[in-house]
Amino acid sequence: MLIYALQRIGLAMLICVVAMTVLFSIAYVIPGDPASITLGPRATPEMREALRERMGLDQPLPIQLVNFFGNVLTGDLGVDVWSKRPVTTIVFDALPYTLALAAAGLGWAILLGIPLGCYSAIRRNTLIDKLTGVISVGAISVPSFVVAIYGILIFAVGLRWLPALGAGAEGDLLDQLWHLILPAFAIGLGWVGYLARLVRASMLEVMSENHVRTARAFGLPERMIVFRYALRIAVLPTVTLLGIAYGGLLSNAVFVEFVFNRPGIGQLAVAAVNTRNYPVMMGATLTTVFLFAICTMIADLIVALLDPRVRASL
Amino acid sequence: MSVPASDPIASAALPAGTAAPRGAGVFRQIARDPMGLLGLTLATLLVVTGLFADWLAPYDPIGIDVRNRFADPSWAHPLGTDNLGRDLLSRVIAGSQIALIVAFCTTFLAMIGGLVLGLIAGYGPRWLDNTLLLLFDSIYSFPYIMLALAVITLFGSSFFIVILVIAVTTLPAYARLVRTSTLGIKNSEFVLAERSLGARAPRILFRHIMPNILGPLLIIVSMDIPVVITVEAGLSFLGLGVPPPAPSWGRILNEGYSFIRQSYWIVIAGGLPLILATLGFTFLGESLRDIFDPKLRKRG
Amino acid sequence: MAAVHPVIAPEARADAVLDVRDLSIDFATPRGPVHALREVNLTVPRGSVVGVVGESGSGKTTLISAAMRLLPDNAELRGGAVLFEGEDVLRMSPQALRNLRGQRISMVFQDPMTALNPVLSIGQQMVDIQYRDRGLGRAAKKRKAAELLRRVGIPDPMQRLGNYPHEFSGGMRQRIAIAMALLGNPELLIADEPTTALDVTMEAQIIHLLRELQQDYQSSILFISHNLGLIAELCDYVVILYAGTVVEQGTVRDVFHRPQHPYTEALLVCDPALLQDVTRELPTIPGDVPDLVNLPRGCIFAERCPRVFERCRAEDPATRWVSAGHAARCHLASPLERS
Numbered sequence: 005m006l007i008y009a010l011q012r013i014g015l016a017m018l019i020c021v022v023a024m025t026v027l028f029s030i031a032y033v034i035p036g037d038p039a040s041i042t043l044g045p046r047a048t049p050e051m052r053e054a055l056r057e058r059m060g061l062d063q064p065l066p067i068q069l070v071n072f073f074g075n076v077l078t079g080d081l082g083v084d085v086w087s088k089r090p091v092t093t094i095v096f097d098a099l100p101y102t103l104a105l106a107a108a109g110l111g112w113a114i115l116l117g118i119p120l121g122c123y124s125a126i127r128r129n130t131l132i133d134k135l136t137g138v139i140s141v142g143a144i145s146v147p148s149f150v151v152a153i154y155g156i157l158i159f160a161v162g163l164r165w166l167p168a169l170g171a172g173a174e175g176d177l178l179d180q181l182w183h184l185i186l187p188a189f190a191i192g193l194g195w196v197g198y199l200a201r202l203v204r205a206s207m208l209e210v211m212s213e214n215h216v217r218t219a220r221a222f223g224l225p226e227r228m229i230v231f232r233y234a235l236r237i238a239v240l241p242t243v244t245l246l247g248i249a250y251g252g253l254l255s256n257a258v259f260v261e262f263v264f265n266r267p268g269i270g271q272l273a274v275a276a277v278n279t280r281n282y283p284v285m286m287g288a289t290l291t292t293v294f295l296f297a298i299c300t301m302i303a304d305l306i307v308a309l310l311d312p313r314v315r316a317s318l
Numbered sequence: 319m320s321v322p323a324s325d326p327i328a329s330a331a332l333p334a335g336t337a338a339p340r341g342a343g344v345f346r347q348i349a350r351d352p353m354g355l356l357g358l359t360l361a362t363l364l365v366v367t368g369l370f371a372d373w374l375a376p377y378d379p380i381g382i383d384v385r386n387r388f389a390d391p392s393w394a395h396p397l398g399t400d401n402l403g404r405d406l407l408s409r410v411i412a413g414s415q416i417a418l419i420v421a422f423c424t425t426f427l428a429m430i431g432g433l434v435l436g437l438i439a440g441y442g443p444r445w446l447d448n449t450l451l452l453l454f455d456s457i458y459s460f461p462y463i464m465l466a467l468a469v470i471t472l473f474g475s476s477f478f479i480v481i482l483v484i485a486v487t488t489l490p491a492y493a494r495l496v497r498t499s500t501l502g503i504k505n506s507e508f509v510l511a512e513r514s515l516g517a518r519a520p521r522i523l524f525r526h527i528m529p530n531i532l533g534p535l536l537i538i539v540s541m542d543i544p545v546v547i548t549v550e551a552g553l554s555f556l557g558l559g560v561p562p563p564a565p566s567w568g569r570i571l572n573e574g575y576s577f578i579r580q581s582y583w584i585v586i587a588g589g590l591p592l593i594l595a596t597l598g599f600t601f602l603g604e605s606l607r608d609i610f611d612p613k614l615r616k617r618g
Numbered sequence: 619m620a621a622v623h624p625v626i627a628p629e630a631r632a633d634a635v636l637d638v639r640d641l642s643i644d645f646a647t648p649r650g651p652v653h654a655l656r657e658v659n660l661t662v663p664r665g666s667v668v669g670v671v672g673e674s675g676s677g678k679t680t681l682i683s684a685a686m687r688l689l690p691d692n693a694e695l696r697g698g699a700v701l702f703e704g705e706d707v708l709r710m711s712p713q714a715l716r717n718l719r720g721q722r723i724s725m726v727f728q729d730p731m732t733a734l735n736p737v738l739s740i741g742q743q744m745v746d747i748q749y750r751d752r753g754l755g756r757a758a759k760k761r762k763a764a765e766l767l768r769r770v771g772i773p774d775p776m777q778r779l780g781n782y783p784h785e786f787s788g789g790m791r792q793r794i795a796i797a798m799a800l801l802g803n804p805e806l807l808i809a810d811e812p813t814t815a816l817d818v819t820m821e822a823q824i825i826h827l828l829r830e831l832q833q834d835y836q837s838s839i840l841f842i843s844h845n846l847g848l849i850a851e852l853c854d855y856v857v858i859l860y861a862g863t864v865v866e867q868g869t870v871r872d873v874f875h876r877p878q879h880p881y882t883e884a885l886l887v888c889d890p891a892l893l894q895d896v897t898r899e900l901p902t903i904p905g906d907v908p909d910l911v912n913l914p915r916g917c918i919f920a921e922r923c924p925r926v927f928e929r930c931r932a933e934d935p936a937t938r939w940v941s942a943g944h945a946a947r948c949h950l951a952s953p954l955e956r957s
Contacts, residue, residue, distance in 0.1 A: 022456040030468060138353060145600040147548040149555055150589040153575055157582055214732040221686055221727075222747045222798070223719030232746070233735050248458075255463035259552055263575070273464060274556050277471045285471045289464045296461070311737055312782040 008315065012304050016297040021073075023293040027286065028072055076290065082283035091287035094272065099291065102257055102268035108184050109191030109260075110246070110253060117196040118242070121203025122235060125211065136200055143197030149259035152190035156263070159186060169265045187264045191256045198249075199242060207238040240307055247303025254292055347609050354605025360598025364591075367411055368418035377405035379412035380563040391583060398583035400573060406587040409565035413588075416566045417595060420481060420550040421543050427485040428492055429539050433531070435489070436496025437523060441504060447497070454490035462487035462549065470558050480559050484549050488542055495538060499531045537610060541603035544596035551592050567592045634701075635806045635838045636662040636685060636723075641698035643680055643689070652910045654680045655862050657698070659937075662806065667832060667839040669849035669870070671885070672859035675907055678842045681859070682808050684708065685840070686723055687715055703805070720747055724799035728811040730791035734783040740794055741779030747801050766797040770827060789820035796827065800835065807832075808840045813848065825852055846885060850874060855943075858882050861907050861918050864937075868944030878946035880923045917949070925950060 063071070075082070081091035124133040160168035166186050210216065211234050219229045258270030265271070269288050276284040308314045348354040367374060377395075382402045389399040397406035439450040457465070466483040473479050503509055509526050553559030554568025555575075562569060567588050574584025638660040644651040655677045662668045672678045683689045685700055687707050700707040702723060710718065727733040735743055744763035745756060754762070760779055767775035770793040783791055792812055799807055809828065813821035829852060832839055843849055849856050850870055857867040858881065866879040877883045884903045905922035908914050914921065920930040929949050938951045945951075 018452075019456060022452055023460065026453075026456050026460075027468065030472065141353075141600055141604065142597060145544050145548075145596040146593050147552060147596065149552060149571070150592055153571060153578070153585050154589060157578060157585060161578055161582065214727060214729060215735040217688060218725075218727055218733045218795075219735065219746075220688055221719055221725040222802075223716040223721065224746060224749065225716070228746065228749070232738070236737055237735075250461075252461070254461040255552075258461070258463045258467075259555070262556055270463075273467050274558075277467050277556075277558055280471060282471060285468055289460070289468050292461050292464050312739075313736055313784050 008308055009305060012301050016301040019297045019300075020294055023297075024073065024076060024290065025069075027289060027293075028069055081287035081290065084281060084284055086279060086281060091283050094284060095269070095287045095291050098268050098272045098288075101266060102254070102261070102270065104180075104184065105187055105191060105257055105260065105266065105268060106250075106253055108188035109256075110195060111192075112188060113192035113195030113199055114246075117199025118203050118239065120196070121200040121205075122207055122230070122238075124200065124204040125207035125238075126230060128208065133204075136204075140197030140200045144194050144201075146194070147259075148190050148194060148256040149263055151193050152187065152260050152263040155186050155190055183264075183266075187260045187266060190263070191253065191260045194256070195253070202242050202245060203238060206241050207234060210234045210238045213237075236310065240311055243303050243306050243310070247300040250296055250299040254295070344606075344609060348602070348605050351605050351608070353601045354608075357598050357601025357603070357605055360594050361602045364414055364595050364598060365418065368414040371411050371415040375405075375408035375411045377408040379408040379565045380404065390581075397587040398581065400570070400581075400584050401577050404565075406570070406584065409570055410567070410587055410591050412565045413567040413570060414591060414595070416560055416564060417547045417550065417592075420477075420484070420560070421546045423481045424484045424488070424546045424550075425539050425542055427481065428488045428542075429535065431485065431489045432492025433496055433535065436493040436531075437500055437527065439493065440497040440500025441519065441523060441527070450493070451497075454493055457487065457490045460487075463552070466549075466553060467558065470553075475553075475558050475561055477560050477564075480550060480553060484546055487549075488546065491542075492535060492538065495535060496531050499534065500527050503527050503530050533610060537603070537607045540606060541600070543603070544599040547592070547595055547599070633664050634661045635664050635703065636660075636840065637701040638681070638685070639699045639701065641681075641684060641700060642696035643684060644694045644696050645680075645690075646692040646694060647911070650911050651694070653696075653862060653913060654693075654910060655684070658859075658862075658864050660857050660864065660867070662838050662840050663855075664805075664838055665836055666854040667841055667852055669841045669843060669853035669856045670859055671844060671846060671849055671856060673844060673907065675861075675910075676859045677862040678844075678859060679810065680862075682725070682810055682840065682842060685808060686719055686725060717750070720799075720804075721750065721802040722804050723806045723808065724802060724804040726792070726795050726799050726807065726809045726812045729815045730788050730795055730812075731815065733795055734791060736783055739780050739782055740786075744779070744798055744801060747798055763797070763801065766800055767794065769800070770794070770797045770831075771823075772797070788816055789823065792816060792820075792824055793827065796824075796831070800831065803835065804837060806838050806840065808842070810842045811844070812841075813845075814843075821848070828852060846874075858885070862910060863918055863947065865919065865948070866946040868940070872941065872944040876940075876944075878940045878944070878951040879919075879948045880925050880950070881919050882946075884922075884924070917947075919948075 079092050081095065083090055084094060087094075120136055124136045127133055156168045159166045167183050168186075170183060216229060216234055219233045224233070254270070257268065258273060260266070261268040261270040262274050269291060273285060273288040275281070276288060345358070348358050382404060383399070384402065386395070386399050387401055389395050391398045395405050395407065397410060399405055400409070435450060435454075439447045462484075465487055469483050470479065503526060504522075509522055512522060512526070550559055551566060551568035551571070554566035555572045557569075557572055559568055560566045570588030571585055571592075574581075574588050578585055638658055641655055641658045642653070643655040645654050658677070658681060660668070660670070660681070670678055670681065680689070680693070683693075685702075685707065687700075687710070695708055699709070702718065705714075707715070707718065734740065738746075741760055741763060744766075745759045748754065748759045748762065751759065760776075764775040764779060767778065772778055772790060772793060778786075783794075786794065792815075796812075812828075813824050816824065825848060828839065828841075831837075839852075841849070841853055853870050855868065856870050856873050858865050858873065858879065860881050866873055866877065866882045873882060874886065877886055881903075903922055908918060908921060914931075916929075916931040916933055917923070917926075917935055920926050923930065927949075933949070935947050935949045935951075937945050937947045939945050940951055
């Protein structure tokens, strides 16, 4: 298990390195350098030169690459072009909001989606199963920002039950939770459908496997068969997928943060694009990639913990 | 080093060649499934609207009429007007054209790219395969929207950039699917036999591998159409997609969202076609998949 | 139709552990109902080993699934009963059924690689099977499990309880499966081709083990196989199943030495080395198994029978007694001389 964990950490680091290289090449190798982009067409050549120097763009490419990696490794993501604050600080200020949003969204999706899928699989072809199927597809295909906007329209503008904008007053946990409800709903809705379908499919597969028939032949209670013998295997692909699909979740977070005007990585990135604040954009993107590497790693480790076969294959 | 984790799409690859229904039979089979029928209807509606948008729109979709700002729905303006007095129905109709163009250009581009890269990875030498896999995985590891934002920061936004960015982010999934099936077919007995008879790579690729891959690939691609429509609308909603004044649904939403307290009709008009289009194409795609390739169903 | 019940022996029937009577089961399919079992009669006398032989598709699996009511959803009972100790398994309450399974009837499945849960340790699985024993603590249950593992020949049983199925070889897993089946001290053990997935040496060991256990525990065994050699080695009685009907049954001695049905004959004739050697495959008989959706008129074996005559195509033969405890479903079977 330890060796596996170390291997998995190594792989996560490799993904980070490759992703950083890809980002670096997009930014520095393709014509049109970040300095001129940041400053826009109206900048004077002197301004451009000064910024190029400050960003280290006047040095040869390999040195730039080494500097880039070195800086990132030491936690230096550069400096915000406009506010002059360190990007690392900005990113770390925004990160908790995004993590809370993602956790809340995914949390309710898991709590609802997995039991729903499980129920659908056990009561296959009943009305509830069919209804769940259709609603799941609907929930998956409706874009999260439309859900967010309609949610605001109904619950904030129309009914005035929930707040529309912001993340709540700082230090007031209750208020912050209050402000989290609608965004978490919007970000998680698609996932409820997604998880329900996935769990249903893998549950049906597992329930038809030979070892479940064995469990039945030994007269084990249906509850034990479903929860201990089948669901434990059926959630494995779901866990793996949750790790991979984190990218989709974060993309949704970008929209949802934008709609609700919540602080967060996504909000940061959108603002950075609009102000052509290149270092902030870079920092936000890199952070999401690191998060991805960590999430897939955690997912794989959980799978290994749940599935002795994975542990054994290493 | 290979794949970090099992890829749901790639592992769905299978040696196709199952007898598939053709022509009118497909429509009959779709129509038998109520969801499929609904999907087909909505998708057809969208395609027809998109094709004849210029004739169907009652007003100029970008024509400003300041005296008629924030008009509620009426006979003259069935969906009302926006903050500049533009007729929302006309904008929605024109928006369907944008959604369609982006959807088809993007999926086509991504499909060609995925096919070529996947075939190279699957059929080419081992090192190339590994390099490409690593590249696919690292693209996969970016939340697509972040990659899109990074590229748009650098190059600004245009119709072409939007299409390119979405194509690049969807491409790895296709390439992986193609790669997996290519590997499977490459080592199947009939191809090995053919190779032992001296057949060259192009013959094997075009005679044996392509026909077997195209089916599942087309299904996956068609199921991505609603995703692509969503991404384009999303980027436009962030104000970073197809530049104004083009009336993308996302842009209608973006503009309407600023005035949500004054006139909720604008966001409803912008969101509804998006919901209908994604639902329609999703139901249609699922129905098609079930008909042509029930085995793909297991995944997600 | 079959007015005479083909019983192994009337006196045996009275003390049968399992008594399948006129069992008919259909499977609903898009093509129409598949008549998978038709008026199957079979008896497992107490303390004996009964073998069921048949090709794939002959209804073996349906038969044993019915015996434990593990039939798939599309199965439909057309008639008959499965009496276990006089009680009809097919009409039991779910509660009674659960108390039956694993306690009084146990099953050993065909493929030991997939029959055990892959993510639970075998100790956990063996403890779970004893869930009914509320009086027994977890440690005691483990001891009992280890005891049985030792009995079936697993070394270091207490330590190995913590292992997962994939950490055992195929033969070991089948031994574990047998140990699990014995946990409830069942009156009837159903073994569904328990050695098909194993190599020949393993097969011999498992058969030997089954024989031994049967004597120790005094339980009855219903042994399914398409391997005539194994049946000859292990069983007291044999039932020949063809396309969903019992075509012949009797003691192993009677059936193998004086086969009365042309199908049985064909099985035996195709394999002269049968009684000495272990066969892996059924010998080939020309022709195909009939379509179980559109059953042919007359005898089910007529199409492939080397001794077919007019009557066979017109009339389905009744089951006839050949000698005490030996019956065949063929027009040519020489009836028992009445005294």
